[in-house]
Amino acid sequence: xxxxxxxxxxxxxxxxxxxxxxxxxxxxxxxxxxxxxxxxxxxxxxxxxxxxxxxxxxxxxxxxxxxxxxxxxxxxxxxxxxxxxxxxxxxxxxxxxxxxxxxxxxxxxxxxxxxxxxxxxxxxxxxxxxxxxxxxxxxxxxxxxxxxxxxxxxxxxxxxxxxxxxxxxxxxxxxxxxxxxxxxxxxxxxxxxxxxxxxxxxxxxxxxxxxxxxxxxxxxxxxxxxxxxxxxxxxxxxxxxxxxxxxxxxxxxxxxxxxxxxxxxxxxxxxxxxxxxxxxxxxxxxxxxxxxxxxxxxxxxxxxxxxxxxxxxxxxxxxxxxxxxxxxxxxxx
Amino acid sequence: xxxxxxxxxxxxxxxxxxxxxxxxxxxxxxxxxxxxxxxxxxxxxxxxxxxxxxxxxxxxxxxxxxxxxxxxxxxxxxxxxxxxxxxxxxxxxxxxxxxxxxxxxxxxxxxxxxxxxxxxxxxxxxxxxxxxxxxxxxxxxxxxxxxxxxxxxxxxxxxxxxxxxxxxxxxxxxxxxxxxxxxxxxxxxxxxxxxxxxxxxxxxxxxxxxxxxxxxxxxxxxxxxxxxxxxxxxxxxxxxxxxxxxxxxxxxxxxxxxxxxxxxxxxxxxxxxxxxxxxxxxxxxxxxxxxxxxxxxxxxxxxxxxxxxxxxxxxxxxxx
Numbered sequence: 119x120x121x122x123x124x125x126x127x128x129x130x131x132x133x134x135x136x137x138x139x140x141x142x143x144x145x146x147x148x149x150x151x152x153x154x155x156x157x158x159x160x161x162x163x164x165x166x167x168x169x170x171x172x173x174x175x176x177x178x179x180x181x182x183x184x185x186x187x188x189x190x191x192x193x194x195x196x197x198x199x200x201x202x203x204x205x206x207x208x209x210x211x212x213x214x215x216x217x218x219x220x221x222x223x224x225x226x227x228x229x230x231x232x233x234x235x236x237x238x239x240x241x242x243x244x245x246x247x248x249x250x251x252x253x254x255x256x257x258x259x260x261x262x263x264x265x266x267x268x269x270x271x272x273x274x275x276x277x278x279x280x281x282x283x284x285x286x287x288x289x290x291x292x293x294x295x296x297x298x299x300x301x302x303x304x305x306x307x308x309x310x311x312x313x314x315x316x317x318x319x320x321x322x323x324x325x326x327x328x329x330x331x332x333x334x335x336x337x338x339x340x341x342x343x344x345x346x347x348x349x350x351x352x353x354x355x356x357x358x359x360x361x362x363x364x365x366x367x368x369x370x371x372x373x374x375x376x377x378x379x380x381x382x383x384x385x386x387x388x389x390x391x392x393x394x395x396x397x398x399x400x401x402x403x404x405x406x407x408x409x410x411x412x413x414x415x416x417x418x419x420x421x422x423x424x425x426x427x428x429x430x431x432x433x434x435x436x437x438x439x440x441x442x443x444x445x446x447x448x449x450x451x
Numbered sequence: 452x453x454x455x456x457x458x459x460x461x462x463x464x465x466x467x468x469x470x471x472x473x474x475x476x477x478x479x480x481x482x483x484x485x486x487x488x489x490x491x492x493x494x495x496x497x498x499x500x501x502x503x504x505x506x507x508x509x510x511x512x513x514x515x516x517x518x519x520x521x522x523x524x525x526x527x528x529x530x531x532x533x534x535x536x537x538x539x540x541x542x543x544x545x546x547x548x549x550x551x552x553x554x555x556x557x558x559x560x561x562x563x564x565x566x567x568x569x570x571x572x573x574x575x576x577x578x579x580x581x582x583x584x585x586x587x588x589x590x591x592x593x594x595x596x597x598x599x600x601x602x603x604x605x606x607x608x609x610x611x612x613x614x615x616x617x618x619x620x621x622x623x624x625x626x627x628x629x630x631x632x633x634x635x636x637x638x639x640x641x642x643x644x645x646x647x648x649x650x651x652x653x654x655x656x657x658x659x660x661x662x663x664x665x666x667x668x669x670x671x672x673x674x675x676x677x678x679x680x681x682x683x684x685x686x687x688x689x690x691x692x693x694x695x696x697x698x699x700x701x702x703x704x705x706x707x708x709x710x711x712x713x714x715x716x717x718x719x720x721x722x723x724x725x726x727x728x729x730x731x732x733x734x735x736x737x738x739x740x741x742x743x744x745x746x747x748x749x750x751x752x753x754x755x756x757x758x759x760x761x762x763x764x765x766x767x768x769x770x771x
Contacts, residue, residue, distance in 0.1 A: 148584065174584065180614065185607035188573010189580055195562060196512070196581040215604065219567050220574060224555075229546030230768035232557040264769050288771035 123308045130300040132274035133163050133239075136281035137201060139310050141171055144199065147285060150177040150186060151203030151239075160205045161241055161300055187213030187238065191221040191290070194236040199285060206252045207242035207294065210260075221290040222265030233288045237281070243334060243385055244430055245298040250422035253430075255334070255386035260292045261363035261395070267316055268363040270294040272337045274304035276360060279314030287316055294362075296334040319366040321373070325355035328444050329373040331396055332383040333358055336416075336435055340383060343440035352444060362392055370396065371405045378410035379447040385434040388417025414443045453667050460730055461739065463505055463662060467718055468743035470497040470521035473530055474693075476747050477520070477537055477551075481697055487539055490551045491518040495660075495692035498717030499624045500594070501525035502665035503687070506673055507592060512560040512578050514571035516594045516624070517552050518691070519564035526561055528554065534750040540757035547760040548768075560589075568629075569602030571595060572621070576608050579617035579682075590676045591619045592669070598629025600643050609684065613650040616681035620672045623684070624659060626691040631703040647684035659687025660717040663724070690715070 127135070141147045149167060151159070155178040158165030168176045179186050183204060190200040204210050210217070221234045244253035260268045267289050271277040277295070284291040322337065323344055332340040337358055344354040355373050359365050374380050380400060382393035393415045400406070400413070416435040424430055444450075455463075474492045481490055493500055496518070504513060504525030515522045523533060528544070536543025537551045544554050555563030562578060565571045575593035582589045599605055600623060612619050623643050627634055640646060647654025653675065657664045665687055672683035690712035694701045725731050731739075 148580075177615075180607070180610060182607035182611060184604045185573050185576060185611045188570075188604060188608065189577040189611065192514075192562070192574035192577020193580045193584075194577070195557065195574070196578045198577075198581050198584065200577075215567055215570060216573050220565075220570055224563065225771055226768050227545060227549045227553045228555040228557060228563060229544065229548050231545070231555055232562075233771035235771075267770075 121308050124305040125308055126303055127274055127306050128300060129274045129277050129302045130161065130163055132278040132306045133281050133295065134165065134167070135306070136278040137285070138167065138170070140282055140285040141175065143310065146197065147199045147201065148175045148177060148193070149201045149203070150179050150190065152179055152181055152205050154178060154203050159203055161297065163239070164203065183209050183212035184216060187216035188220065190236045191216050191234055194221070194234045195224065195232050199235045201237045201239065201285060203239045205241070207240035207256055208251050208254045210238070210240060210256065217266070217290065218263050222263045226265060234290050235288045237284045237291050237293050239293050239295060241295045241297050243296040243298060244423045244434055245335065247425065247427060247430065249425040253423035255384065255418065257294055257362055258386055258391050261392055265290065266363065267291045267361065268294065269316055269361045270296070270333050271360065272299065272333055272358055274302060274306045276314060278306050279312055280316070280360060283313040283316050286313065291316070298335045314360060317361045317364060317366055319357055319359040319361070319369045321355065321369060322358040323354070323356040325353035325377070327352050327377055328354050328379040328381060328447055329357065329370070329377045330354055330381045330383065330440065331357045331359060331370055333362070334385060336383045336385050339435065339437045340440050342437045343444070346441060347444055352448065354444060365396070367399050367403070371400060371403045374400055374405040375408045378408050380409070381414040381416060381440065381443050381447070383416035383435050383440070385418050387420050388415060389420050391417045393417055411447045414447065416440070416443060453670055457730065460725070463502065463666070464721055464725065464736070465739050465743050466501045466505065466524055467497045467662065467721060468740050469530060469746060470501050470524045471718055472744050472747040473524060473533070473750070474520055476751055477534070478693065480538070480751070486537060488550055489696040489698070490537065491696050492693040493518045493521045493691060495712065495716065496624055496626055496689045497521045498662040498665050498721070499659040499687040499689050502662045503592060503594070503622050503669045506666050506669035508673070510560065510587065510589045511673070512562060512589060512591045514562045514575045514578070514591065514593045515554070515564040516571065516596055516599070517564060517566055517568065518596060518624070519554065519594065520551070522594050523554050523561065523564065528556055528561065530746055530750040531753040534754040535757045538754045539759065540754055541760040542753070542757040546764065569595065569599040569604040572604045572608035575619050576612050576617055579612065579619040580615070582618050588677060589618070590673050592673070593619055593621050595621070595623055596629065597623060597625040597627070597634050597643060598632070598637065599623070600646060601629070601637055609647070609650045609652070609682065612682040613652050616679060618676040618679070619682045620669065620676050621682060621684045622669065623686045625686050625688050628691070628695070628703070630695045633703070643686040644684055652682050652684055654684040654686070656686045656688065659689030660715050660720060662717060662721045
């Protein structure tokens, strides 16, 4: 179906729509994971898929992440296009051999012989009160593995466009979903051919005074801060690196050249986070000469995510952290 | 009993010898310092690796262990390209980017030797899922060693293969040691095949040094898996004459033990069989051995003459 129509839906429904469309278009696409069948997935993303596609294509697995990811790699290498749901991103730890040592490297270490078209859906992030083992943002680990692609949508439209592109990509793609975004509502294109190119950073909100690079729920907080700051005449430019690895740096560098100020932000622990890599690439680039103030890195505190609600929200960057950082960069405080 | 044609017996004996010469030659090159990195030899395990693959049908797939040269030769890989890969040459199976531990021929169903012990179990389940989903009628033969059966991946994969009735045969070469650790120290079961009971699949322990036992058992197991009845676990008891890898001083075993197993050398056993049953003349046996040796010498020549990969290939093939 080709159409210019858009409809309002949640981030959750947009992911499901993207998967559904790709499964209708391509019989090689299968979907496996824990409780994705009758239960509909821990976060309801796969609801209804079993009814449409049957047990042959919607495969409820045992609680065996190593076997789930390993099976996906083996199936992908032999001609299928598996999509896996890892119930919480935290549990990818249990399937990392198959992903990191097998799937990510096969093509290169076999001299270009194979391709591994698979998608790992990874619900990430804090805010749900699920504490330290169900709230992590481990994207930086994955961004350290050549051979993997890492993408993360921040809106329903991006969710649909990126999940479709990830399924069509011939490499292992880690698709990071922020759990606090599942109920977020937005306009989503209904066109079956609507996809978002992997490897592109987008300007989410144009501005001129300060550049902010953020993704996930942190992006939403940056937008809130930008709305607030705009009332004071400060125009923040927000960039969204939809693909965290390999990252498209050009728009970020161009923006820093324009604004001279940079804030990078994410929920993941600050030390060793993706933000540090963005900063390093900016200072290695021609944008270095245009910086008018020290760069600001906003990241999660270097602690496991705590349970208590106040502690939990204090562990990750919030709207006011952006506001204060912008003031500081512009000497307004 | 499965009927063995003369032609098949000839191929069996030839390939067993090729596997032996390949590794002896590789070891020699290694000692001379011509091999970058390490090699894991399966000297003494040739009947297991070669015969299990010879039982396969056209189009079946394999996942090899890190000790996979004999398996690869049994599967039909070109010894020239294998040797070139072991020497890191551009003409090798992986264009010099994989080496001995990652020899693969994906297009023809060899999903690769695996540097991670236990790394092939999940891959094999996935490859078997593809066969089942596409109704190809093909089976996956998954090689691993005794040590690999202690990994979580082994147990998760056997469980998954069993509940989904995947067409996969898990073939464990029990060479008595996980690197330096003897089997009785690293598992508390008499036979690795006993572990199949936990997953309600057939489990068989065989003499891995007996070419007929290996060939017949794997043939039957493949038939079972091909019929859609689900996976099979086979344990082939064998022994590696060489150390684990080049750094191994073999402090964990005595020479007497090695000598005892050398009496059960799978090549000698097969030769005895051929003689006893007067299948080939002494001259024919000799000829096969010589031809196998020549093929390996040619492989070494091919590998030595082959160019190294160009430096500008370093960034190629990270992504499809």
